[in-house]
Structures are given as C-alpha cells and as structure tokens.
Amino acid sequence: MKRLLLPLLATLALPNVVNAGIPESQSPNKWVRINKNWTIDTNDVEIKSGKLRFYMERNATKDEFEGQTQYIMSYVGKVRLNCDKFTSKIQVKMNSALGGYYAAANWQSITPDHIGYQLANYFCYLSGSEGYTRESYEPAWVTQITNNVEANKIERKKNLGNINCDSPVWKNKPRCNL
Numbered sequence: 001m002k003r004l005l006l007p008l009l010a011t012l013a014l015p016n017v018v019n020a021g022i023p024e025s026q027s028p029n030k031w032v033r034i035n036k037n038w039t040i041d042t043n044d045v046e047i048k049s050g051k052l053r054f055y056m057e058r059n060a061t062k063d064e065f066e067g068q069t070q071y072i073m074s075y076v077g078k079v080r081l082n083c084d085k086f087t088s089k090i091q092v093k094m095n096s097a098l099g100g101y102y103a104a105a106n107w108q109s110i111t112p113d114h115i116g117y118q119l120a121n122y123f124c125y126l127s128g129s130e131g132y133t134r135e136s137y138e139p140a141w142v143t144q145i146t147n148n149v150e151a152n153k154i155e156r157k158k159n160l161g162n163i164n165c166d167s168p169v170w171k172n173k174p175r176c177n178l
Contacts, residue, residue: 032141036061038115042144050084050129054119081116082107083124083132088116122146 033039041055060073077092087107094103110116122142125132126149138146164170 029144031057032144034118034139034141040141040145042141043148045123045145045149047127047149050082050127052081052083052119052123052127054079054081056115058115079115079119081110081120081124081127083120083127083129086110086120088114088120090115123149 030041030043031039032042037058037060039057039059044055046053055077056079057076058074075092077090079088079090081088085107086109088110089105089107091105092103108114110120120132122135122138123145125134126146135142
C-alpha cells in the first residue's frame, strides 16, 4: 500500500513536474491565426540587413480545394521579405525519405494580394530600411510579434560582451543594429 501512496503523493505535490519537459517555444500562444488562410509563428522571427523571415502555415479554404492543385494550397514554410527591394518569396517545407528541406521560389515583387504585402506593411520598419513607418493601428498579433522582436534585440545586445553599441565607433555596425 505504501508503494502506491508515495508516487501518488509525489504527483500531487509536484504538479509542475508533469509539464517540465514542454519547452516554452511550443506554447499555445506561439502560433496565431491572422486571417482565414494564414497562421504565423509569433516567437521565431528573423531580421537581418533589410530582410525579414517568418514561419507561417497556410490552410486552404473550402473553395480552393479543386482538382490537382489541392495539395499546393495548404503548406508550412517560411515567408521571406526583402524590404529594401520590396520583394518576397515563400519557401515551402518539403518532406522526403532523406529528411525535410525548404523548397524556394524566386524573389518576386510584392503585390497587394500577397501575404508579403501585409507583413511588409506592419514589419518592414523594424528592418531599418528607408521609408517605412510604424502603423498607427496594429492587430494584437502584430503587437505580439513586435514585442517579441524588440525583446530579442535587447537580449542580443546584452550578449555582445565588451562592445558598447552606443559609441560612435560601433553604433552603425551590423552586430549592434540587430
């Protein structure tokens, strides 16, 4: 009887141990639906020298499921933006027997009906590219991503070691303008 009681008491006394193995990056708030087709990863956004990268998932709507193109309309992948050139590309995650990889299309001009247009509208100002300003109204998912990006910038700047990014010598260097 004591053998059964001890594990039961340990389970009740330490409820956080049950969830201890789940990383915070897999939290339910990480992926947010932004419209009927698209879901975006709000934590894993990359900004480097005028380019942005978002992990996204596209779900086809019921009127898009017709014929052989059905499988093309739903996918998981990366949406990349080049804010300096106002171009974008989508890299779709492909699974094969040897593992997964991202198949990419060529860079294309961003048009108003492309998901890149909405992302550029809200996030290109973060890239430091000239001419972009922050929108006065932002949906909650945009604010969440912006806060995460700004928090990551602060975290990265703390880890630069002996470099003073406020000095005239370093302030324009790429490692200080993350």
